Amino acid sequence: MTDLRTRAVAYLKQLAVAAVVLIVLGALGGFFVMLSGIVPIKASSGHWAITKAILDAAKRRSVATHTLGMKVPPLDRPGMVIIGGGQYGFACEACHGSPAVKQPRVAAQMTPRPPDLRDVALTYTPDELFYIVKHGIKFTGMPAWPSRQRADEVWSMVAFLRELPSMDAKRYEDLTGRAIAQDDRLPMEDMLGPAADVRPAITQNCARCHGVDGRGRGPGALPKLAGQRWEYIAGSLAAYARGERHSGIMEPVAANLGTDEMQAIARYYAGLPRGDDAPGTVDTRLIQEGREIAERGVPGRLIPACTECHGPGTERNPNYPRLAGQHADYIAQQLGLFKGDRRGGTAYRKIMLKIAGQLTEEQVKAVAAYYESLRELRER
Ligand code: HEC
Numbered sequence: 001m002t003d004l005r006t007r008a009v010a011y012l013k014q015l016a017v018a019a020v021v022l023i024v025l026g027a028l029g030g031f032f033v034m035l036s037g038i039v040p041i042k043a044s045s046g047h048w049a050i051t052k053a054i055l056d057a058a059k060r061r062s063v064a065t066h067t068l069g070m071k072v073p074p075l076d077r078p079g080m081v082i083i084g085g086g087q088y089g090f091a092c093e094a095c096h097g098s099p100a101v102k103q104p105r106v107a108a109q110m111t112p113r114p115p116d117l118r119d120v121a122l123t124y125t126p127d128e129l130f131y132i133v134k135h136g137i138k139f140t141g142m143p144a145w146p147s148r149q150r151a152d153e154v155w156s157m158v159a160f161l162r163e164l165p166s167m168d169a170k171r172y173e174d175l176t177g178r179a180i181a182q183d184d185r186l187p188m189e190d191m192l193g194p195a196a197d198v199r200p201a202i203t204q205n206c207a208r209c210h211g212v213d214g215r216g217r218g219p220g221a222l223p224k225l226a227g228q229r230w231e232y233i234a235g236s237l238a239a240y241a242r243g244e245r246h247s248g249i250m251e252p253v254a255a256n257l258g259t260d261e262m263q264a265i266a267r268y269y270a271g272l273p274r275g276d277d278a279p280g281t282v283d284t285r286l287i288q289e290g291r292e293i294a295e296r297g298v299p300g301r302l303i304p305a306c307t308e309c310h311g312p313g314t315e316r317n318p319n320y321p322r323l324a325g326q327h328a329d330y331i332a333q334q335l336g337l338f339k340g341d342r343r344g345g346t347a348y349r350k351i352m353l354k355i356a357g358q359l360t361e362e363q364v365k366a367v368a369a370y371y372e373s374l375r376e377l378r379e380r
């Protein structure tokens with residue numbers, strides 16, 4: 001019996017030694033094959049089916065493991081697909097194609113080839129899509145989201161991707177703002193001097209999300225620029241360009257602009273009427289509560305009156321943004337970012353950190369509703 005056992009142990013030991021030798025030889029062999037340079041790295045021939053299957057399985061397993069326990073926020077706020085759509089047209093279509101645009105020939109020559117997301121988007125859960133879009137995929141050309149500080153923007157992209165498979169070209173063009181970009185009807189007719197030079201930047205770029213009229217697109221997801229103070233607009237663009245205000249959407253846009261262009265675009269939008277589109281909320285009790293906070297602050301919680309800096313009625317510093325007529329959703333979203341210290345900005349942004357931190361959810365909703373309810377208040 002013991003004899004049998006000793007023999008078995010000896011046999012297992014031999015096996016183990018053989019396995020180690022094989023692994024070392026294999027690794028050495030692989031190393032010399034790599035050194036010899038015979039392994040092709042050319043993209044032109046694509047992957048063998050077996051290589052593709054292994055890489056795909058590794059990708060899906062990695063994504064599944066890294067999203068264990070991740071919480072998915074609600075994805076049905078109507079503004080989300082608009083923010084995601086604007087960015088898709090700007091940053092993803094050139095590789096993945098879209099319901100309106102075939103995949104460009106150059107992107108089709110990549111290995112792996114960027115897939116048509118209409119076919120694959122729903123094979124991932126929302127948290128998996130979030131993980132891929134936020135972090136990108138190594139060795140494939142799939143880039144990471146440009147700003148690591150923001151999760152909300154990435155979730156907006158996820159909301160858009162979930163809708164993409166059932167989208168027709170018309171809905172796609174509406175969501176990505178392409179229709180607007182092609183319509184350069186004017187309030188721009190009179191643009192002269194430096195402003196004329198930035199006209200293409202406005203129609204082809206900014207307008208896709210902010211409109212040629214600067215009122216933002218869709219139900220309040222995107223900030224109104226019309227009637228905003230030009231100093232604040234230009235200052236914010238500079239802050240995005242320096243990476244001091246965080247947004248995976250606005251940082252790349254602003255980084256492409258020079259200081260003169262920023263100022264010319266800022267003056268263009270600042271000069272437009274804010275407009276009196278229908279108010280989002282008609283909850284007069286909420287609006288009244290917001291008005292009290294805006295005009296008097298909340299002394300018990302050391303919250304100053306917002307009107308001191310944001311108006312209406314006061315213009316303290318041209319770098320302080322106007323809030324009258326701004327979309328409530330956007331105001332509430334920015335206050336949420338300030339609260340979590342994820343809203344960068346100009347050197348003045350520190351003022352807001354403390355103030356926002358003191359506001360309750362209910363108070364945020366109330367001031368946002370109040371400011372949105374104010375109309376056409378350009379006081380210059
Ligand atoms: C430079 C080209 C490029 C750009 C730009 C790009 N992607 Fe990709 N993407 C790829 C490639 C290549 C893959 C395939 C990776 C693979 O097969 O492992 C991929 C994969 C993906 C996947 C996973 C699908 C799958 O099963 O492999 C998603 C989701 C995705 N991209 C979304 C996006 C979004 C959203 C954007 C825009 C924010 C974007 N991509 C921008 C190249 C790109």
Ligand code: HEC
Pocket residue numbers: 083086087090201202205206207208209210222223224225232233234236237245246247249250253257265321
């Ligand atoms: C793909 C959509 C998109 C495009 C294109 C775009 N923006 Fe934006 N913009 C956004 C979003 C989303 C925000 C809110 C970002 C945030 O939370 O900081 C924003 C914010 C801004 C702000 C800050 C507003 C405020 O009240 O603080 C300014 C200024 C701005 N954009 C100007 C521009 C200009 C000028 C262009 C063109 C050169 C442009 N944007 C192009 C989506 C876009």
Ligand code: HEC
Pocket residue numbers: 223236293294303304305306307308309310319320321330331332334335344345346347348349351352355367
């Ligand atoms: C002492 C001046 C001051 C007071 C008081 C103040 N703010 Fe601000 N707020 C600022 C400044 C400055 C910014 C711009 C920061 C930046 O982007 O650099 C700002 C930005 C904001 C923004 C973002 C606007 C945008 O377009 O992105 C919101 C929303 C806001 N404040 C809401 C409020 C509310 C609500 C109150 C009152 C409870 C308030 N603020 C009180 C100075 C102030």
